[in-house]
Amino acid sequence: MIRNSASAMAEALAKKEITSVELTQLHLDRIDAVDSQVHAFLHVDREGALSQAAAVDAKRAAGEKLGPLAGVPLALKDVMTQKGIPTTAGSKILEGWRPPYDSTVVSNLKANGIVILGKTNMDEFAMGSSTENSAYGTTHNPWDLDRIPGGSGGGSAASLAAFEAPLAIGTDTGGSIRQPAAVTGTVGVKPTYGGVSRYGLIAFSSSLDQAGPCARTVLDAALLHEAIAGYDKKDSTSINAPVPAVVAAAKKLDVKGLKIGVVKELSGDGYQAGVRSRFDEALQELVAAGAEIVEVSCPNFEYALAAYYLIAPSEASSNLARFDSMRYGIRVGDDGNAGAEEVMKITREVGFGKEVKRRIILGTYALSSGYYDAYYGSAQKVRTLIVQDFAKAFAQADVLVSPTCPTTAFKIGEKSDDPLAMYLNDIATIPVNMAGVGGMSLPVGLSPDDGLPVGFQIMSAAMKDDLMYQVGGTLEAALLSKWGAPILSQAPALATK
């Protein structure tokens, strides 16, 4: 049962073949059996999950109308507040903090009867591509425990690939949903910016951050997308418009007449040969399904990475100023004699990890008088050029596609001492965040050179999220009929305790 899709689990629950308490317990047992190796979770809320499940079972027994995913368990990225549940964002500075309120995403999950199993590991404040920057240890990729599960949402993606949860929530500032999905053989979607409320999402870079669904199938992601999306008056950047019909789109299984734009600049040099070959084969599947392939050029995408590593740290240096040891989080060095600023400096020294400090310093520099125009100001102009590139490309094609990442999962430790090499992982995912459009990654096979999963990225114009689900659903179905079984059935079995 735990290897099923979330929609199959929901169907079994609706038919009363299993209760939510039983389904939740199966996942808790699985977590107990394998998470000491995977380390996807920072906190498992056993009692809370079982009581949420019991409440859904009671409602079902009473004949109440329930959401389509009611009773299905989910893993929540530790960057989202959940009332009373430890929330750290992977940082030592928030160790022991229990938020006094629910994020809107959590409120929506609860309203839909989705059972929250616990909080998943992540790079500190979502800064990273490997979870190696977590203050609480690295998560391991279930495909090969010596490799990274991607980041920052490596815990969420690994929990899906290890069958510890059928659904998860991620957040994506430069690829933190899509890159972990790609390297773990799962599906991850960054919705249009403003499509899902940021209320209660611990901010990294507010103009780029976007929460979204993680799952093992495109339809499951769509069901979760509809459960969490929608206008929220608590987030002033939330879009006040109907949620795109992504579930219906995921079920269409038809791409006849759709134009699919291959982004010329997101391929070629620097992309692993096996990633390229699986990407090209997936394109052929879409052609066979009736889509038309066109090549589009986005010449300014090559500057996106540089602009991102100015804009995101700049916003982070401002957002992370709130961790001042005064109102929440840890306080270090308060010996009764030290002044507030001294305590603040010591706390931030002890509480923040290396990458977070690096980005705060970089952002502080980029925003400094005298350097602002050359760095932050120039990066904002590049952002305009990227928006314009997307506008031109979406005039020529319904969706755009590329490999999600240049390579498959790398070894733990391989890039942790080289920030620039690490930043290159996000080269194909960052443009989407800069423009606020939608992006999805789904698995398109294993790279012939190393046997590890390859991700295929589909990008859609703002509030046209349904188009990426339509293309993703069609491609997934075509590949499934070719393979005969989902890709995760090829992952090695984890030893169980």
Add this chain to the structure above:
Amino acid sequence: MTAISRDEVAHLAMLARIEMTDSELDHLASEMDVILGAVARVQEVAGQDVPPTSHPLALSNVFRADVVIPSLTPEEALSGAPAKADQRFKVPQILGDAE
């Protein structure tokens, strides 16, 4: 390319209120030099004629009605405080001898 000195990094750390050890400052100064060299590429295409974009949504002044809505109780708001006293956040001294 602008090289960044160790002293500049120390100044930035002070502005960001992060106490840093000497070895941290040394390490960060050399890393910052490399990173700044890479990100300075943005200047190649950022011409005078290109307007800046600060946000993906063209929003300005999102207002709401000025009405009281339920919010956290004082106990909830103080629940994560490292120190508190009499329904207030208790902080180290902000004036006087220590600074």
